[in-house]
Amino acid sequence: MSMCGWVCLVTGASRGVGKGIALQLSGAGATVYITGRQEEALNRTAAEVKERGGACVPVICDSTKDKDIEDLIERIRREQKGRLDLLVNNAYAGVQDIFDNLGKKFWEIDPSIWDSINNTGLRGHYFFSVYASRLMVAQGRGLIINISSIGGLQYLFNVAYGVGKAACDRMAADMAMELRSRGVASVSVWPGAVQTEMVNKLILAENVSPAVEPTTKRLFAQGESLELAGKCIVGLAKDKDLMALTGRTLMTCDLARRYGVKEDDGRSIVDYSSVRFMLSQVPALAWLAPYVPAFLRVPHFVLALASSRI
Known part of the structure; x- marks a missing residue:
């Protein structure tokens, strides 16, 4: 219970990496607000958190709606007396569109895929960061994490995806420049290939689409568990030298090594x-x-x- 008393917010936590992060933060003793658009899925995550003995507040919130974001941060300010220690910008809405368009060039895809990928997964991150920073700056401490990927460094999936991830990394770095003097850290975290529910359905299933390359399937077959990134973030949040890391882009494989994090099933973590x-x-x-x-x-x-x- 090393994070007892902490107040955390994880966006897009009804499934996938966000769910794993919420489970680990609550398991460490934090009170975790979790967001999602689908009430049933969000409540399942909240129920699992509570089954493990954690404290969780599920909130229906659409990261593309500015009012939803502002109202949620105001609710946290009111309920937690102005305290917010950690924001994890994880919400993402473009996974299905990405896999539906594998192998296509950007001019062959409906340009609205830009909005599908980047309205939630980039614009929403910025809005959440603005409102969360107001609480963190006022209290003189805090940590903002953008969940990104190596797609911000090299081509992956499609143009809209890479631009969005590169922007998430740059956002974290530039926010760190302005937040450092206020005691607030900002980083971007790259999970590796993660065996999410969607990945199991779209990549690792027996009837996988022929557009999925064998190398991609092999990579995800040895991918990270849902909760590995959460374990790494717990370690990062408690790091006494956190401000030395602010502005950086951090891989989960490196964080796992730094904090001695292991997979529950004993398998090795891929070092990218x-x-x-x-x-x-x-x-x-x-x-x-x-x-x-x-x-x-x-x-x-x-x-x-x-x-x-x-």
Whole structure:
């Protein structure tokens, strides 16, 4: 119960990574407000939190509706006497559209996919951050986390997805510049391939679409559990050197190593910056991967430089 007394808000927590984060934060003792658009699914998450002995407040909230966001933050201010310690911007609405359009070029896709992907998963994050920051700045402490992905660094899925994730990373970095002096940290967190409910349905099922490449299916077959990111975020929230990390983009595999986080079933966590993993993704070189020590990693600045456009 190391986060006893904390007040947290996790958006998009009715399923997937958001649900896993809410379960872990509440398990650490925090009071967690969770949002979602579907009442039944949201209440299932809340029921699971309570079954584990945690404190959870489910709130129907559409991240594309500004009034919903403003009203929720005002409710937290009122109910928690102005306290909000942690915001996790996780809500996302474009997964089905992404998988429905796998393999298509941006000019072949209805341009409204931009709104499907980025209204909730980018614009909503900004609005939540603005209102949450007002509480955090007033109390002189807090942490804002944008859930993003490696799609912000290199091409993944489609143009709208990559632009949105790159913007989430940049948002976290730029907010950190303005929040640092007020004692509030802002970071972007990249989970790896996560075995969410949608992934199990759209990628790992036996009747998977032929548009899903075998390499993608293999990657998710060894993917992270729903709650790994939550375990990492609990460690991050309690980190005594948190302000040294503000503004950065952090991988869950790195956070897991930093905080000694393990998967409950004992399986290893894929280290996406390891030389072994990178070799395993190149068919001609995959045979070398088992012979490379697991501790050999490519420095993150090299990954950034490799994707630099300057």
